[in-house]
Amino acid sequence: MEEIKIGVYVCWCGTNIAKMVDVDQVVDQIKFLPDVAVARNYKYMCSDPGQDMIIRDIKQHHLNRVVVAACSPRIHELTFRKALAKAGLNPMMFQMANIREQVAWVHTDREKATKKAVSLVHAAINRVKWHESLDKRTIEVNPATLVIGGGVAGMSAALEIANAGKQVYLVEKSKKLGGYAAQLDLTFPHFYSARQLIKPMIRHVEDHKNIRIFKPMQINQIFGYMGNFQSTLQLANGDETKLKFGNIIVATGLQPFDPSEITSYNYGKLPDVVTSLEFEKMLAKGRIETCEGKEPKNVAIIHCVGSRNANYHEYCSRTCCMTALKFANQIRSALPESNIFDLYADMRSFGKGCEELYTQTSRKNVIFLRFDQQNGLPEIRSTNGEEAVSMLIEFTEQFSKEQVEVPADLVILMVAMESHADAKDISHIAGISMCGNSFFIEKHPKLDPVATTSDGVFIVGTCQAPKDIPDSISQAKAAAARVLATIHVGTIEVDVITATVNEDICCGCQTCVSVCPYKAISFNKEKGVSEVNEILCKGCGTCGSTCPTGAIRSRHFTDQQILSQIQGLLSPDNKFEKM
Amino acid sequence: MSQRINPELKKELLKFGAKDWNDCYHCGNCTATCQLTEREILFPRKAIRQAQMGLTESLASNADPWLCYYCGDCSDTCPRDANPGEIMMTLRRYLTSVYDWTGFSGMLYKSAKAHIVVMLVLFLSVVAAFLIFGGPMITELTSDGGVRLNTFAPAEIIAGIDHIVLLTLSFFLLTNMINMYYKVVLKDKTVHIPWYLYFTEIGEALLNFGTQLRFSKCNKSRMYWFGHWFLMIGYVTMFVLIIFFLSWFQTDNINVWYHPQRLIGYIITAGFLFGTIFFMIGRIRKKKQIFKHSHHSDWIFVVLLFLVAFSGILIHIFRINGLPFATYYTYVAHLAFEIPMVVTFVAFSKWSHLAYRPLAIYFSNMKKKTRELQLKSKLSVSY
Structure with missing residues (x-):
């Protein structure tokens, strides 16, 4: 084995570190440690001269390990790894000690801070001795894509990819494409007919030579990993078909909230209390009427049914306010003499053209009344035929603080968007996490709202969060772009930090299989041992720490590496000498 | 509830x-x-x-x-x-x-047509009354060269008619005021006003009636406040004069210019003319918010007031210059403008705010004080 030669570099980070840590002391303390060949400090290690210093030293002193004590590895680990690669060293032969965020920024005692910095650097030196050269690998991407869900988001994504000349398998659970958007009458804020928007889209999808539609069809299992997924579908005629695809776009959509949960609204008991979706169907049929087939004189619209309420869903369903305003407009055109009451909690008509929709609606003799969900929901009760009007809605109006009752012949409940009942199954099948309210979790809420933590699996439309048609389509097309990018590159780099199984020691207990959050470990029955799919593995280390026999080794996080690091951290040699 | x-x-x-x-x-x-x-x-x-x-x-x-x-x-x-x-x-x-329990007010406000028709009827009635009951038109002048107005329209008779009109309108206005009291105070179950507040709070309401001090707080409109106040003072003075002192005011004598009868008349007329011209110009120019939107009642009101004042001045000029027919005809016109104005506006339209405003201040202050008392007693209990 070659002799270990470590270069240690302590960064001042301007005054960020140097102010609280005596960098000279740190260098003096660690330069005599075994295997340390070079130890220096410098104002900005991340700068070009700083990196050049490392590269020069590697070449001059034949260093084969490098430690940089500076900021968080999240910021500059990659910078220094690249510097190592430039000097011809394997980039994994590097360790960072964070003496800025973990020391300089959080301490006020310079002496103790310096001692802590010494300990951290010592730990890094101990660890880096055990580092191994690891090389990146690439895999090929299957150019076909599976889209789950044939709603407006799924179809948009499918069309985008198919138009780029790539194969798409579109799986729809129901008999028809179009999803909930196809059930709407008009759309806000421009009053385009939903059917006229969706129908051509469905036709394009159905006629597209690159799209193969499976409906009604449910996906039961997906195997594989990014670039090489596969699934078997049971066709109606009893046949099976095996699909292979490189990426998955999940567009399983929403389901409407069932308002019968809210007792004060008496949905299901009073026949003229309808949900927004039922009202859409009524509008699509072309006649607004009560259960008796009469034109209603008084129509009330209630917002936030199941939304923004801790008892049901805390989130805002985002589209109901605009839909309610759209309803008010449609009712006004159909029944010019009717009284329209809009009972809202907050008017959230945001977005392009939507504030204008509110202004426009407010000029159409609509009576806007505000209720407060915290002070009790409005109560709908029947007049039992004792009055000309069939129902009364009672609540405390928030601006006037008056206890009021609103006459109504028809009540429309603006029901919340819920994640689909299938979401849980889909999350298991596609390996996506769900948040508390059962919507799928994106990889990063700000920076990556399309991808998921499972590579090659994307979420679009209302399965991710409540959203309107343009937002669903935007997300769908973004996902399509991401998929096309991976297909275009054709190969994927696989992370080097993964787990491996020592088949000689593995006892086949399968504990690792059950704990792996990425479904990366499977059990090989023939050999009686666990096997890690290194493409799916994220190197989280859960299996390694669970394995009772020590058969699983997490690369770059081996027991040896971690224990040496701890030894370095706790070494009695770490001390601060007053100058 | x-x-x-x-x-x-x-x-x-x-x-x-x-x-x-x-x-x-x-x-x-x-x-x-x-x-x-x-x-x-x-x-x-x-x-x-x-x-x-x-x-x-x-x-x-x-x-x-x-x-x-x-x-x-x-x-x-x-x-x-x-x-x-x-x-x-x-x-x-x-x-x-x-x-207004009669419903007349709503009719006048909601329909310009109705208001104009009512006024035309009243205008013609006044003219007809003079044609039928009017005294002789005498070209012979008084010793100091004035027109004999009281022969054509004796002040006692005109005053008598004024009293009848006044009593009738007072009845309507008073009952409307009581109705306001019922609606604003009695029907409001949230406050129960202690009896002594009725006495302690009346001062500020009366003070505001005379000075419109609250109005002067609207800092942008000093000029408007003056125009409004001057018109109001002129109107109230005229009202008192024609109801109680018409025989003294409507004289055939030509007094010296500084005689109170002439001076008061000039001040009233100045108030009327200043106020109405100020309002009319404002409503035409539409620069200030208050003048931007004119309802038909606003226009009818201000134009009639102006015509009343203007015809009053003409009567005075014609009379002291010995122009009998001009005096008589203008006098008829003067009353034919005044009666419709008084009848439609005092109890049923714009002029009634003369009563409702001070009442509103009165009621509001009483309610406010009562609420303060209620709050105090609540606080003392909780301590």
Whole structure:
């Protein structure tokens, strides 16, 4: 084995570190440690001269390990790894000690801070001795894509990819494409007919030579990993078909909230209390009427049914306010003499053209009344035929603080968007996490709202969060772009930090299989041992720490590496000498 | 007890002059800008909300619109151009019709046609009355060269007619005021006013009636305040003169110019002319908020007042210069303008605010004091 030669570099980070840590002391303390060949400090290690210093030293002193004590590895680990690669060293032969965020920024005692910095650097030196050269690998991407869900988001994504000349398998659970958007009458804020928007889209999808539609069809299992997924579908005629695809776009959509949960609204008991979706169907049929087939004189619209309420869903369903305003407009055109009451909690008509929709609606003799969900929901009760009007809605109006009752012949409940009942199954099948309210979790809420933590699996439309048609389509097309990018590159780099199984020691207990959050470990029955799919593995280390026999080794996080690091951290040699 | 929303209220209110005001989204800017709002009396927003919601009962018991003098600050600064000042003006018209149990007021306000027809009928009735009952027109002048007016229209008889008109209108106005008291004070179950407040709070209401001090708080409109006050003083003086001192005022003698009879007449006329011309120019130029929106009742009112004042001045000039026919005809015109104005406006339209405003201040102050007392007693209990 070659002799270990470590270069240690302590960064001042301007005054960020140097102010609280005596960098000279740190260098003096660690330069005599075994295997340390070079130890220096410098104002900005991340700068070009700083990196050049490392590269020069590697070449001059034949260093084969490098430690940089500076900021968080999240910021500059990659910078220094690249510097190592430039000097011809394997980039994994590097360790960072964070003496800025973990020391300089959080301490006020310079002496103790310096001692802590010494300990951290010592730990890094101990660890880096055990580092191994690891090389990146690439895999090929299957150019076909599976889209789950044939709603407006799924179809948009499918069309985008198919138009780029790539194969798409579109799986729809129901008999028809179009999803909930196809059930709407008009759309806000421009009053385009939903059917006229969706129908051509469905036709394009159905006629597209690159799209193969499976409906009604449910996906039961997906195997594989990014670039090489596969699934078997049971066709109606009893046949099976095996699909292979490189990426998955999940567009399983929403389901409407069932308002019968809210007792004060008496949905299901009073026949003229309808949900927004039922009202859409009524509008699509072309006649607004009560259960008796009469034109209603008084129509009330209630917002936030199941939304923004801790008892049901805390989130805002985002589209109901605009839909309610759209309803008010449609009712006004159909029944010019009717009284329209809009009972809202907050008017959230945001977005392009939507504030204008509110202004426009407010000029159409609509009576806007505000209720407060915290002070009790409005109560709908029947007049039992004792009055000309069939129902009364009672609540405390928030601006006037008056206890009021609103006459109504028809009540429309603006029901919340819920994640689909299938979401849980889909999350298991596609390996996506769900948040508390059962919507799928994106990889990063700000920076990556399309991808998921499972590579090659994307979420679009209302399965991710409540959203309107343009937002669903935007997300769908973004996902399509991401998929096309991976297909275009054709190969994927696989992370080097993964787990491996020592088949000689593995006892086949399968504990690792059950704990792996990425479904990366499977059990090989023939050999009686666990096997890690290194493409799916994220190197989280859960299996390694669970394995009772020590058969699983997490690369770059081996027991040896971690224990040496701890030894370095706790070494009695770490001390601060007053100058 | 919950109050039923009345969707027809807004449609009804629109007939009283305002445009649709759903633009208001209750930011509260109007109330913050207003110089006259207080902790307990928050207009215009509160009244606007009641109107928007169709709270007929709450609105009827709300005297706030009368506390507003329409400086226009709220409309100037309204971020939604919902025009709160004009809504308050509309609500004053509406409330006048709410207090008026005869329904006559609503008819006059809602229809310009009806108002004009009523006035024309009254105008022609006055002319006809003079044609039938008028005294002889005498070309022979008095010893000092004036026209013998009292032979044609004896002051005692005219005063008698005035008294009958006054009694009738007073009856209507008084009953309307009682109705206002019933709606604003008695029907409001949230406050029970202790009896002594009725005495302690009357002073400020009377003071405001005479000086319109509250109005002067609307800092942008000093000139407007003066025009309004001068017109009001002129009107009240004229009212007292023609009811109680007509025989002294309507004389055939030609007094020296500094004689009180002539001086008072000049002051009244100056008040009338200044006020009405100021308002008319304002309403034509539409520069200030208050003049931007003119209801037919505003125009009829100001034009009639001007005509009354102008014909009064002409009578005076014609009489002292010995022009008998001109004097007589102008006198007939003068009364033919005055009677319709008094009959339609005093108890049923714009002039009635002369009574409702001080009453509103009176009632509001009493309610405010009562609420303060209620709060105090609540606090003392909790301590």
